[in-house]
Amino acid sequence: MFPPRVYLKKIEPFSFLSKSELEDIIKGLESEIFGKDEVIFREDDMPLRYLYILKCGRVSLMDKKGHEEILKDGDMFGVASIISSNPPKYTAIAEENSVCYLIKKENFLKIFNSNKGFSDFFLKLITKRLSSLLTLSKVSRGYEHLYATPLIELVSRDPVVCSKDTKIIDIAKLMSKENVGSVVVIENNKVVGIFTQRDLARIVAYSVSVKDEVGKYMSYPVIEAGGDSTIMEAYLSMVSKGINHLVITDDGNIKGVISSRDILLKLESFSSLLSLSRRIISYEEKNMYEIMQNILKRIEDISSKINFSEVSRVASGMYDMIIEKIIKRYEKEFNVDFAWIQIGISGRKELVFPKIHSVVIYESTTAKKMNKFIKSIKDRLIDTGFDILYLKIINAENMERFVNSNNNFTDLYDSRFFYGNKELYEKFLDILAEREEEAVFLSAKKCITMDGYDSIINGIRALSLEFGICDIKNTEERCRLLEKHERSINDVLESYRVISDIDMRKKFYHKLERIDNMLLRESKKILLDFKRFIGRRYGIKG
Secondary structure, three states: OOOOOHHHOOOOOOHHHHHHHHHHHHOOOOEEEOOOOOEEOOOOOOOOEEEEEEEEEEEEEEEEOOOOOEOOOEEEEEEHHHHOOOOOEEEEEEOOOOOEEEEEEHHHHHHHHHHHOHHHHHHHHHOHHHHHHHHHHHHHHHHHHHHHHHHHHHOOOOOOOOOOOEHHHHHHHHHHHHHEEEEEEEEOOEEEEEEEEEHHHHHHHHHOOOOHHHHHOOOEEEEEEEEEOOOHHHHHHHHHHHOOOEEEOOOEEEEEEEEEEHHHOOOOOHHHHHHHHHHHOOOOOOOHHHHHHHHHHHHHHHOOOOOOHHHHHHHHHHHHHHHHHHHHHHHHHHEEEEEEEEEEHHHOOOOOOOOOEEEEEEEOOOOOHHHHHHHHHHHHHHHHHOOEEEEEEEEEHHHHHHHHHHOOOOHHOOOOEEEEEEEHHHHHHHHHOOOOHHHHHHHHHHHOOHHOOOOHHHHHHHHHOOOOOOOOOOHHHHHHHOOHHHHHHHHHHHHHHHHOOOOOOOOHHOOHHHHHHHHHHHHHHHHHHHHHHHHHHHOOOO
């Protein structure tokens, strides 16, 4: 058995503490044995005088709502009561002979009031800011530079700007004089484009007149970011969009430009994803499988450092770029009229692994020609490393029949236009609108019958459709918009973030930490309440 200081040092957030702080916690530490069925404390009794840590055995917690939680070795309980000085909100009973460490309230509060990381851990747990706690845990493992460094710190000089009618020759001279790799193009004090050394090289290669105006050759739209955004947010934008520059703004004012090189100096271990995104843009078909394998390796690496929403944003963006390149490759050869629509997990941009979940609608083309076109794309996608979950080809005349006969038609409400003829997609949406009320009920029913991630995305879809949130498909974004209608959705979002993040890391065979299991238990409580709420709202019995 480990001595108390060694035992506690292995448990977050005691692992955050210095040697002297840990000694203050251990002073007066008590150990107590509770027999089977013994009540450790009761709900609404006197405020607790100790924080309990289950050293060995089995303890159950039961609250008024009927939530029951079974604790395992190393789990803490009684936190809210000793911090707030309120009576406990649940009854704790030893399910079998159990040994607990008891940390005195005064010793605990001394460190709680002096160590921000330690106090943040418990406050986020109590207020159910679970995803913040998840991030705090990752920061404690040495990844704080990903979340803490604001972009404004990377801006080393004022931006160099010009107007759209500035001549290219003058831009080249300006770049040389100011020793910069980019010039921001503005019009009426607003950013309308950016002109970089890469743009200049392309112009030279194609023998464009250097007396032409820069407005014809600038890159746009320009991706902007606030100065208080983090370098991780900048990195995600650059990778998912395959860009090299971000314009940094503050209250609408341009503060500077940062490049991918600036980011890479801070994120050396993440550099390969940026280079891979640029290789996708250049698109050499023979290298695509190799690129995909490298993407997966990097995605697996960052999955332990950043959260699911950030990983899936990067992964979905990169997979989109590859799919679009492959579609364009065969579109020229077959000359067909179609709309490629991403649905389900692809429509929500919640992919971690390369999967195809799509519907292709066509018209003014023979079925034979369309099937050959899609087969060529499908074969190339498989060769590249994609898993074809679902790829349905629909004649525009049969759209209504397709929707009405689809057993999982609720997935179609998580769709986004991806490529081709957008008018076909809009007709598709018109047909879906006719069955929206049914989609709300069926999504709610799936929320009740499913578990974890699937339960939440279906419940959130039902609420989104009810409140007319139809253009937004991503689950996190839907939650943020739903908060103004249902305040409890914030807790559901916290639960979703934790469940999806832990599920992602399990698929990569990452070992779960003790804190992961604690957060998962808290998330499942929230999910149970959410299911009850959905059941009452839509008249569905669980």
